[in-house]
Structure formats: structure tokens, C-alpha cells
Amino acid sequence: MSTPPIETTILEELGNIAPEADLSSLDRRADLREALDIDSMDFLNLVAALHKRLGIDIPELDYPQMFTLDGALAYLGRRIGRQLEPDPRA
């Protein structure tokens, strides 16, 4: 089975923030901020990039749901499912 596109997108954006990290060995349930030394500015940039690429709104109140890779996947999947009757915005 091929990698789901949301996961690829998240991993690409994490790679932009933490270029030296080996994301293939990332613990999917670890707090990304701890595991990858991501600060508040990095996290905001991650949210902004995902907002842009996936075309979904990510309110600040929902940030805690995205603190782990599994959490972010589940959350973004739900958001896309809900918002994606027409095409996602580019």
C-alpha cells in the first residue's frame, strides 16, 4: 500500500523544519515538539504550511491534537473529510 498523501505532506514539512532528523525512525506517538526540538515558531510554520498545502483551516485551539504524528494524521484526515466535498484549495 502506498503512503497516504497527508502523511507524506506532514513528513515533508517536518523535514523542512528539522532537516537533520531521521523521520523514518520517528516515534509516531511521541510529542513532535520534544522529539524534533520544534519551538513555537516552527510549529506555527508547520501549521501555516499544512494550511496552505491541504487547504484546510487549523484553528489555534486544535493545535494540541497535532502534537504527535498519529494525532496530526487523524486530525487532518477528519478535517479534510469534513471540508472536502469540492476540491481542496490549492
Next chain:
Amino acid sequence: MPSLGADMEAGTLVEWLVKPGDQVHRGDVVAVVETQKGAIEIEIFESGTVEEILVPLDERVPVGTPLARLRLEGEGAEPAPRPPPSSPEATAALGAAPEGGEPKPFLPLARPGPAAPAEAELRPAAERILASPAARRIASERGLDLAALTGSGPGGAVISPDLDRAPAEEPRVAGPRARPGLDLDAMRSAIAGAMARSKREIPHYYLQHTVDMATALDWLAEANAGRTPERRLLAGALFIKAVALAARRFPALNGFFGTKNFEPSRAVHVGVAIAIRGGGLAAPALHDADRLSLGELMDGMRDLVQRTRAGRMRSSEIADATITVSSLGERGVEALYGVIYPPQVAIVGFGKIVQRPWVIDGAVGPRPVVTATLGADHRVSDGHAGALFLAHIDKLLQEPERL
């Protein structure tokens, strides 16, 4: 050669972006200098025409050495005869210290502090990676390691065409990527030099104060609810703005301690402490932070963080900061006591925001609070003024809508 940090004694010119005859404008990047902090883009602080390049590529020269001669705007096109000693200089020495006279507004460079003994050796030239700024930028974007490339530029420098010959990029997600052109060992030496000098020369005093952040965080949440992610604000932006406004009001904490005297600064350029992944620290200046809106301040911070981590700081950002803010952000611990970055005279630290029991209207309740600290130079100010300054920051943070 501008002074790009308290302990810099010399620098190596690795790239000229202008040649004799070129028109330049104040703020243009004209050269690249390799220092312990990485490759620094040198901005010019006058407009005019480049007359002569005085320092060739790859030459290491002491701070204060003129790098080029510039004919200022409005001066005759003919090569001016050597001016008599009493007349105003017809040419400006790029990067040299101004001799006497008032510092020019926005003069970004050339503030050589007192000569300090070298704390650290510069790395030998052979270990440096020569590369043009364009090549560094492209390499950083593509995640290429400059050290692995063969340069075809002057002195074997990697130039942008070399990058097209680089092996095809690995998938970005896969393994670890090479870090961009930052030499963390050299950066550590630079930090060591500046901090050792600070502890040797600056009699620090410290104050701390706990600031109730409930109002500020409520305001922030409301402001951010209506903003797309790229326009959202961080608490760190509020901290910087509050410090900048307070610094304007308390000049004894904002400026430079020169060879003998303190020179207060009317402009407030806040040095923003930025952690470098893998261990490193730089505090480039956010210019005129007191006059930026919070949105502009966020944009400026984001830009500064990105460029600093990619090793792309500008000369003015290195030399200009008049006070430093170091903020731990969401993680870490409650309080941070900074070491003043010479020749500045104050540093403000913010720990992470934590929930603590707090007395509100006679009853104890949970409240988000942050510990703000001040490290200041006792040669210039006393605890009394420092305390008023820190209390003023608290007051400003209670009215976030006015920041």
C-alpha cells in the same frame, strides 16, 4: 572590515558582489565576509559609486580595514584629487570605523568595541567552505552539503552552476539531510568569546518578576481566531514589543557601552536570541522593534529565524542590537537569566508560560504566568531603574491591545 560581534578581530572577504563603477545604494549587500558566525552579508551604509576595491578575495584583514573606496552620491564623476586634510573626505571607506564625528543614522557597522584578547582561534582557512551566497541559498533550499561539492568559482568557491552538477537530491523525507552552511564549532567559539568577555567586564545585576499573562493570552487567542496561520501572533512577539517600548522609555538599558562610556541609543533594535538546531545561538537585531506593529514584528521574527538558521544573517543585524530578548517559548523551564551580549547593557529573559496558583481579588485561582528577568550592567544602571523597567514591561503586557 566591519566589527560583526564583540570579539571579532578580523574577517575574510569571500565574495565581492560589486565592482568598480557599480552604483550602490544604502542597505545593498556588497560583499560576503566569512566569520565565526558563518558567512555574513555586508551591507553598505552610503549610496554612491564604487571606485576601487581595496581588499581582494580570500584576504583576511583586521576589523577597521577599509574594504573599498566609494564616491558618494552627488560628487564629481572625475576621480577626485586627494582632498586636503581639512576638507571633508571625498570618499567613504566602506566598512571602516567612522573617525570622530557623530555616528550616522542607521550606520549599521563599524562599532568596534574595546580590543579584547582573542578568546578563540578562527578556524584555519582550509576548513572553510567557500561558496557564493546564491550557492549557499540554493544548497540550503535543496538540502545539499556544500562541503561535498567541487567548486569552480574563485579560489575553488562553490558557485551556483556547481549545484546543478550536484548528484540528484534524495527524497526529502527519507534520511537526515545535510545542514546548511553553519559551522557550529566556530559559532560555539564566538559565543564563548563574547560571553567570557561579558562575564569579565560587565558587572551584572539581576532582577526577576512574575507577570500575569491571562489578559495577554486571552487577547492573543481572540486575535488569532480571526487570522490565517501565517498571520497568527506568538506570545514571543508580545514580549519583544513590550521590551522595545520599555527600552525606549528607559534609555539606561538601551544602547552600547563603548571603550569608556555608555552611549544610549534612540533607536531600539532588539536582539532576538535564536537557538540553532544542533546547539548554537545567535541574537540578530530586529530593527526598530518599538515602531513595528505586532504583525510586522512577527514577519520580521519569522524572517530572522529562518535566515539565521540557514546561516544568512546580515551585517547590520549582527552589530546593531541595542538590547537583547531571550525567550524560552512553550517548552523548557520557568526562568532564564541571560548573560549580556557586549557592548549592550541589558538582556531580558522570559521563561515558559506556566499555570500557577495566583491570588485574584482575595481568592486563589489558577492563572497563566511568566517569569521575566532582567540582567543589566551596573556601570550604567542600578536595580532601582531596572526594577521600574521590568515593572513597566508587566504593565505593557496587561494592555496587549495597545502593543
